[in-house]
Structure formats: structure tokens, C-alpha cells
Amino acid sequence: MGRIVYVNGEYVDEAEAKISVFDRGFLFADAVYEVSSVLNGQLIDNNGHLTRLHRSLNELSLDAPASDAEIETAQKALIEKNNLKEGLVYLQVSRGAADRAFHFPENTPTSLVMFTQELNVINSPAAEKGLAIITVPDIRWGRRDIKTVQLLAPSLAKMAAKNAGADDAWMEENGYITEGSSNNAYIITQDGTIVTRHLGNEILAGITRKAIVRLADENNMKVEERLFTADEAKAAAEAFISSATTFVTAVVSLDGQQIGDGKPGPITQKLREFYIEEALASIQ
Numbered sequence: 001m002g003r004i005v006y007v008n009g010e011y012v013d014e015a016e017a018k019i020s021v022f023d024r025g026f027l028f029a030d031a032v033y034e035v036s037s038v039l040n041g042q043l044i045d046n047n048g049h050l051t052r053l054h055r056s057l058n059e060l061s062l063d064a065p066a067s068d069a070e071i072e073t074a075q076k077a078l079i080e081k082n083n084l085k086e087g088l089v090y091l092q093v094s095r096g097a098a099d100r101a102f103h104f105p106e107n108t109p110t111s112l113v114m115f116t117q118e119l120n121v122i123n124s125p126a127a128e129k130g131l132a133i134i135t136v137p138d139i140r141w142g143r144r145d146i147k148t149v150q151l152l153a154p155s156l157a158k159m160a161a162k163n164a165g166a167d168d169a170w171m172e173e174n175g176y177i178t179e180g181s182s183n184n185a186y187i188i189t190q191d192g193t194i195v196t197r198h199l200g201n202e203i204l205a206g207i208t209r210k211a212i213v214r215l216a217d218e219n220n221m222k223v224e225e226r227l228f229t230a231d232e233a234k235a236a237a238e239a240f241i242s243s244a245t246t247f248v249t250a251v252v253s254l255d256g257q258q259i260g261d262g263k264p265g266p267i268t269q270k271l272r273e274f275y276i277e278e279a280l281a282s283i284q
């Protein structure tokens with residue numbers, strides 16, 4: 001027996017799980033998703049993820065498939081059924097199955113699927129070593145603030161990185177970094193200021209990003225939310241990414257150019273510690 005996954009109210013073995021070939025998530029990428037991390041068998045910052053889920057749903061006139069309480073109950077049941085200690089819970093809401101037509105179908109219930117995945121989030125080799133990043137053009141659509149499953153551009157970006165012998169990619173538009181292929185991007189200037197792009201349609205408002213900006217603030221670290229270029233990043237003291245699955249992970253080179261001393265920097269490491277400390281405290 002494989003993993004137990006959730007499909008529209010049912011818990012089934014992954015080999016038995018079925019979604020229609022007419023599902024609009026499958027045919028049109030007409031679906032949104034969330035990824036929540038799990039530590040010690042418990043969800044981290046899940047309220048933030050559910051809040052953003054509602055925003056994504058609203059922006060696309062999608063109905064919520066269930067109440068937040070029902071979704072969270074199902075997330076917890078999946079963690080339990082799969083005996084997941086550390087990793088993630090993925091959830092996806094699609095506009096459901098209907099004859100293929102571009103207009104939204106009427107009276108078609110949305111579909112909800114969820115699954116768990118194991119992952120070493122805390123003892124991550126990538127966080128110890130730091131990431132080598134390349135820049136790629138940001139070829140995604142104009143509403144990156146909505147967490148849709150249109151992930152071909154990020155997949156291509158990660159493949160370009162892999163083919164170049166790097167770990168991941170940062171995307172560039174009009175001369176400025178937007179964000180990472182599946183994470184938010186930050187630099188720390190030589191005077192210790194944490195810089196990350198301001199929110200807008202061009203990037204996803206990361207739930208981890210929100211916590212990082214607040215934690216930095218609470219610890220009297222200076223944060224600027226503004227544009228930055230790849231050149232500014234290469235000249236920075238440190239750089240890092242954030243997401244639900246990487247928390248805070250150092251970036252040690254950009255397009256082959258070492259950043260700082262080529263090791264995870266002290267401010268990055270502090271922010272990672274702050275984030276993990278708070279996450280663990282939230283599930284005591």
C-alpha cells in the first residue's frame with residue numbers, strides 16, 4: 001500500500017485515487033494550490049496558507065471546496081494516516097470536471113485533492129551548504145500573486161539550473177529579480193539591510209516571507225521592500241530564499257559568481273534560526 005491521499009472527501013490509496021480527464025486543473029491549469037510544511041507531525045503557519053488560498057480562489061471566482069475547518073481536519077487526518085513527521089501537505093483546488101470549453105462551467109463543484117510528502121525541512125543539506133543560483137528570464141503570466149498550478153515556467157527554470165550544474169533559478173524581468181522559481185528572493189547589503197522585492201502582481205506573497213519580514217523587524221534588523229538587480233545581488237554580503245519547504249536557505253552564488261564568502265552568511269543563519277524557533281514554539 002502506498003500513501004493515503006485525499007480526493008473530494010475520500011481517503012484512498014494513491015494507486016486508487018482518480019481525477020477526471022475533464023478536470024479543468026488538468027486541461028486548463030484552472031486550479032490553485034497551497035503547500036504547508038509539517039514539523040513533528042504538525043502543520044506550520046497553516047492559517048496563513050488557508051488565508052492565501054481564499055485570496056487565490058476569490059481572484060479566479062472559484063468556490064471554496066470546503067470550510068477551513070474541514071480542510072484543516074482533512075490535512076491533519078492525512079498527516080496521521082501517513083504517519084508523517086516532517087515534510088509537507090499539498091492541497092489543490094480545481095474548477096472541477098466539465099466538457100472542454102474555455103468559459104467557466106456553471107453548477108460544477110470545485111474539486112479538492114491533498115497529499116503528503118516527506119522532506120527533511122530542518123536538517124536540510126541545502127541549507128547547510130547554500131545554493132548555487134542562476135538567473136533566467138521570468139516568462140510567467142502577469143498574475144503571479146495567484147498561486148495557480150501553471151508551473152511549467154518554474155519547471156523550465158529549475159531544469160535550466162540543473163543543466164547548468166546549479167541548484168535553482170531566480171527569475172528576472174525588466175532588469176530586476178522578481179523571485180525564485182518556487183520561493184521568494186532576498187539579498188543582504190554590505191550594510192546589513194535585508195532587501196526583498198515589494199509585493200505586487202509580479203510575485204507570490206510568500207507566507208514564509210511575511211514571517212521573515214516580521215521576525216527581522218522584531219529583531220531590529222533593517223528590511224527594505226524594493227526592486228534589486230542581479231548585479232546588486234552579486235555584490236551583496238549575503239543572499240537567501242524563503243518558502244514553506246525551504247524556510248530560510250542561503251544562496252552562495254549567482255550565475256557562477258560567489259556571494260560574500262561563498263558560505264551561508266550570519267544574518268541568513270540567524271533568520272533561519274528565528275523562523276525554526278518560532279515554528280517549533282507554535283506547535284508546543
Ligand code: PDD
Nearest residue numbers: 035182183184204206207208209243244
Ligand atoms: N512554492 N514564490 C513562488 C513562485 C512560490 O512558488 C512559492 C512557494 C513562494 C514562497 O511562498 P511560501 O513562503 O508561502 O511557501 C514564493 C511552494 C513551496 C511550491 O510550489 O512548492
